[in-house]
Structures are given as C-alpha cells and as structure tokens.
Amino acid sequence: MQAKLRDLLITNILAIVLGLVASGLMLLFLGKNPVNAYSVLITSVVRDGYTFADIFVKATPLMFTALAFAFTYKANLYNIGAQGQFYIGAVIAAAGSLLLQNILPGWLVLIITLLLTIVGGGLWGAFIGFVKAKYNSNEFLVSMMSTYVALAIMNYSLRTFLMETKAEYPQTDALAASVWLPRIIPGTRLHIGFVLAVLACVGVWVLLYKTTLGYRIRAVGYNAGAAEMSGINAKKLYILAFFISGALAGMAGFTEVNGVQHMLVQGFNPDLGAAGIGIAILANGNPIGIIFAAVLFGALKVGGTIMGQMSGIPSSIIELMQGFVMVFVILSYFVRTWLENNREKRKLRKAVAK
C-alpha cells in the first residue's frame, strides 16, 4: 500500500512537470524564455489573493461537469452533453432569479433557484437516459446532440423573454445583488458555490460507495448482464443516473450565473463540458480525485489568462499545457500498472528462489 501511494504521488507530480516542460519547449519555439514565463506566472498567482482565489472560482463549475461525466461513467454510460445541461441550468438560474428577485428574500430565491436548476438539468439529462432505456439509442450521440438543442434554447430565450431591457446584446439584465451567491473571502471572487461543489463531490462519493443505489449503479456499470440476472432493473437506473448527472451539470449553471457572471450571456464558458470530461478522466472517475484535478485545471486556466497578457505569448499555449498534462497523467496510469506488475513479479521470484 505504501509503495502504491508513493507511485501515485511521484508519477502524478512527474506527469505535471513533464507537461510543463513540454509546453515550455513550445514557448522556446516562439522565441520566449520559458523559465522567465513560468516565474512570472508563479509570482503573479502567488502575489495577490484575488488571482489565487480565482483558481478556485474557475475550479467550481469544472467540478460539477466532471462529476456529471464521472457519475454516468460509473454506470458504463457516456454523458458528453454536460455542456448542454450546464446551459439549461444557467437559463433556469437566470430566469428564476430575475423572476423572483423582487418578490422573495434573496436567500429564499437562491434556494428555490438551486432546486429548479437541479430539477431542470436533471430532466434534461434524464431524457437521454429515457431514450437509451426505451429505444436503446446511443447515449453518446444523443447527449452530444442535446447540447446543440440546449444552446438553441438559450439563444431563443435570450432573444425573447430573457432579453435585456436595452435589447442590444443577447444577454439578460444584471441580477440584483440580493441573489448573488455570498463571497467566502472578501476582496476576491470566491463564492459559496465552491463549497457547494466540494460538497457535491463528497456527496457523489457517498452516494456511489455507501448506498445501495450507488452500489446498484456501479453493478450495472461493471456488468449489466449479471445485474439484470440479479433482479436489478438496469433501464430504470440508466434514467436515474442520467438525471443525477444532468442535475450536477445544471448546478454549474447556477453557480456561474448567480456566483460569477451575475447575468446570463449567450454562449458563455463554452468549454466547460469538454474540460469536465478531461478532469473526470484525470481523476479516474473518482469524485474526491475530481476536486484536486479541477483545482489543477483551474490553476492552468488562471495561468493561461496571465500568460496571455504577457507580450507575444498566445493564450492558447495554456490549452496546449492542459493537453500535455493530461496526456502525461494518462500515461502515468500505465507506468503505475507496469511498476506494480514488476514489483509483484520480483516478489514472486524472490519467494521461488528461497
């Protein structure tokens, strides 16, 4: 166990370092000094609390979309439509807040809006599970296409009933300050949504590993045939798993609209869904691992923005960095298995030689 933990830490750190080195090489091609760039990056992140806190602000919605992918993945289903579920959540969050903010007290509006996004995102996701269960349609394709439908719904609502009073841009009016998510640290953008996201990660972990429902979902994921043979209704679980998955992604819409943007802007955060898949893979689907992976991605994102402000470095360098880090982290799985196998083999040979 000791050796395993050591492997896990060393290989992951090594993977991140290698990712940075590889992207550093790319900087060299641009004629920039990578050491210089990285040191500016690190100092600017550490220098002021605002930037540092922003890492966790960026990590918040990523945790939700990563959980959305990881949850269905445990049932051996692929939900790659978290982006769409996130948009549905965002539309509901904006609509709910704008509608209720002048009628009810702020805290009550927040709770109601959160519940609405959970239900809305959940139903949007459950539809994918439903057509999978009923017509055996491919959930991969349906979830992917549902994103475009969600995007269209968002555009439609921003041109009609949610359109700002000035009717200039495809966006809503700003939300009243009473329905903003409270800040945790004054002087930063870090809001209570981050706590909500961490709680969601822990909650999903408990659900999956401590309850019979989670047990059944994992059973179906590992071996649907044996689960069915044991009287577990896999189809019902498909719908339920997609409901929970969609609800999780929908919550990202809530934290982004009420916590960061304070309005709904057309097509904002367009890469949350894809990044979520990457984070879930990085964490090997483990909800607790997702917390750390999401923070890493948040850090890369913040770092990318800073680097983009340096002269002559395209901000796309950070996507390259994300890509490299992911490739190396995934490779590290194989390295770990290989190390583990070799260790066992050596032990065996020693035992035989005695």
Added chain:
Amino acid sequence: MGTAFFELRGISKYFAKVIANKDVSFSIQRGEVLALLGENGAGKSTIMKILYGLYKADEGELLKDGKEIKIDSPKEAMELGISMIQQHFSLVPAHTVTENIILGNVKGVIDYKLFREEIKRLAELYGFELNPNDYIRDLAVGVQQKVEILKALYQKTNLLIMDEPTAVLTPQEAENLMGFVRDFTAQGNSVIFITHKLKEVMSVADRIIVMRAGRVYGDIKRAETNELELSKLMIGRDLNWVTKDDRQESLDQEVRLEIQHVTVQEKTGVPALKDISLTLHKGEILGIAGVSGNGQQELCEIVCGAILPTKGRVLLDGEDITERKIRARIDLGIGYVPADRSSDGMIMDMSIAENMLLKSSYDKKWQKRGFIDKEKLNQYALQEIRDYSIKAPSPETIARGLSGGNQQKVVLAREVGNGEKVIVFDQPTRGLDLGAVNHIHQVILKERAKGKSVLLVSTELAEIFALSDRIAILYKGEIQGVFKSAELTTEKIGLLMAGFRKGEVSNHAG
C-alpha cells in the same frame, strides 16, 4: 529413442502475482500422443501457448530435432509445423468452411473452385463429413471442431495441440475424435492433448505429463500407470468422493416446482424450448443431461424468471409464478447458479462482500440509516468464506483475483442462501479442479438433505449420475425422456443426447 521431435527445457513463466510455469521440461516424439493432464490453473494451457508463440517464456528454451528454436508468434509456430486448437474456436461464423480454412494463407484473387476441391479431398482422406460451402454459423460444435482440425491439416501440421477438445462433444463424437487422433499419429505426426479427464487420457495417450501448480509432477507411459495414480499426482492428495449411498428415496414427496407445457420462441422463430413439462419434488435433485446449447440455459432462465415463456406455465408450490420477474422470484426463494459466472453470476471488479449483496441489495436487512451496513455485510461474507472454505484473505478481496473454483464458491454461497426452496445449478463445476468439484457436490447434496429442490444442468455425465435422483435428457429444446437414474447407462444416455428417442434407444442399445 533418438532425438525428440520437440523439447521444452526448463521453461518458466511468471505473471504478476502468479507463477504460471516453473522449470517445466518434457519432450514429444514423432508419432506420439502426449496427454497434458492437470487441474484448471495447473499451467497446461500456458505452457502450450508458449510453444505456440502466444506467450514468451521468462526462462528456458525450446528445441526442435535437438536444435534450439525461437517461437515468437503463432505464425512462426505454424512454419515449424505446430498448430493449436484453442478451447474457444477461432472461426469466422459468417464465412464458409473453405474461407475459414484458407484464411491467412491466400493472396490476391482467390480460386475458390481449386480450394474447395483441395479441402474436399483432405476431408475425405480423414473421413470427415463436411461440405466446404457450409457457413460456420450453421454447423454444430462438433463439426466446427473438425473444421479447426482441417485448418491445421491444411497447413501441413506435424504437431497438433488440442486444448480440452472433448469438452463440447457427445460421447460418440469424442470417440470419433480419438479415432482421428490414432490415424493422424500413425502417419508419424504428433498430438498433444490438454485435458483434465482421466478416462480420455487412459484411452488415447501414449505418454502422460501430469502438471500441478505450474510444475511437472509426472512423466509416465500410459501402460505403466492407472487412473488412481494419475488422480493422486494431479491433485496431490486423496479425495473423498460423494457416493450414492447417502441418498434416500424421495419421489413420493410433494411437488415443489412444476413446468407445464413451456415453449420458448427465439426471435429468429426457432423454438429454444418445445412443449417442456417437468416436475421437481421437495428434496429431489433432477439432473438435466444433454450436449450444451440444446435449451439448457433457456430452461434455467425460465425457472429463475430471466425469460418468460411464450406458452405454458410455471408453478411454485401450486402458485402460478409464470409472470413473476427475476426480483420477485428471488424473494420467492429461487436461487440460480448460472453457467457463465463471469457474465451472469458475479461482478468481477467488486469485492466478495459486494458480490454477496448482489441479489439482495433491495433488502432492508443490509441497510442502516439509508447506508449499506458494511460491518454486517462483511461479517456475513466472512462467515460464508469460512463455511465454504473460500480461499481469500478478506471479504474486501476483489473477485477477479480469486481462482475459478473460489469464484464459483462465492456464487454458490450466495445462491444457496437465496434459494430457500429451489436452486438451479447450470454447469456448477465446469472447468473447476477436482477439489472444488468435490466440495460443490457435497454442498448440493447437503441442500437436498435439507429438503430443497435442485435442478442440476450438466454436460458431465459423471456428475449427473453421481448426484441426480432422476434424469431428464434435453435435445434441441425437447425432453427426450425422464428416467430414474438407475434406469440409465452411459451408452443409453449418449444416444438420447444425440437425438434418439426413448423407443429407438431400446432398439439400439437394448
């Protein structure tokens, strides 16, 4: 004796956590039939896969005619005249016999007529009844095996390795296969037989290599040994076999399960079961004999509720349960040990404790305040591990890491617990070592003594005869007849399994 045709010297192979082979040395002469005898997991298949180039040995060397050789792929093995027929055939079901045989041996435009003639000639030479134009998917398993053999012959094989070749055959088909082996080796070719069946070994082998735990424990001429010695070498200890003596008459007891005129229509329109009627009494073991794929699985699934009959009824204690689904039937006390535990019976990536929970996850007894009562579950699993002497360090052990026999015991323990009234066993001991087989047989008899009803499906006649009170024979979805087990002989049952009717059998076999 001269130089050996092929020789293996000091071969060792390590997988992570397991020694598959350790210092294995033996040779095979030209014209010899060599039997590789051993329990499952003894390393027979691994050593042959090394010879066939599928695995690479960690230590040791291979020799042909006294010269060292390297075999890194099946292609190189074939060039040296080695062919191996795997336990699961490697044929393309959507292709014809001809296409399968020439697969990998042709280039460019195929002259089908020429190949068909060639294959026909080859088949006639060995007395195989085969049409080169038939599609593999339409052929019976026994015939498919002949195609595999022809494929090897077509490649001018001198050393034919067969992995458990008789596992899928009727007794008559197995006899034919033995005939072929004798013909083939009479021409100076060699055959290696991987098997765990002692009877087969004694009837066909010239020399026997006994393997246990990855090592060679015996290299004996057939003429100089007997079944008893071989079985001792194979398991390394004596076994107490269950005998029929500890069984009592049970037929006058009341009926527990009734299957009335059940028909199951497959999607293709072919009935998998045709108008089946069976009764199962309390405290009775009803054996279902037959070559696999004749409707056994459907019969089991009808009883446990996985499929519903197109026609007919199923009654439990007189109550109609035809429409009840799996979960309801589990609650009614019907246990089911499926033939393929890895796909239907357990979840390999979960722990033993979690597998124990599989059929009763809805049951409140495993829950505490909405969460799984892990302590209680682990305790229960630990008790079952002790009761069934499952070799596992703890209830948290992942099922995949267990041996086949221990995995089967996990399923068995769960189903015996679930099946308070009826337990269906579909091939409960297939592929297991003798120690595990013996243990499972004792469990089945113990449950019968408790008054439970047992439906035992098996293709091993010895198992059917050793355990059953009555025996029904299934052929192409129909019951060929139900007999008291004393009324049947191996020969008679063999003919029934091959499709002869009750009346016809008495003419043939008297």
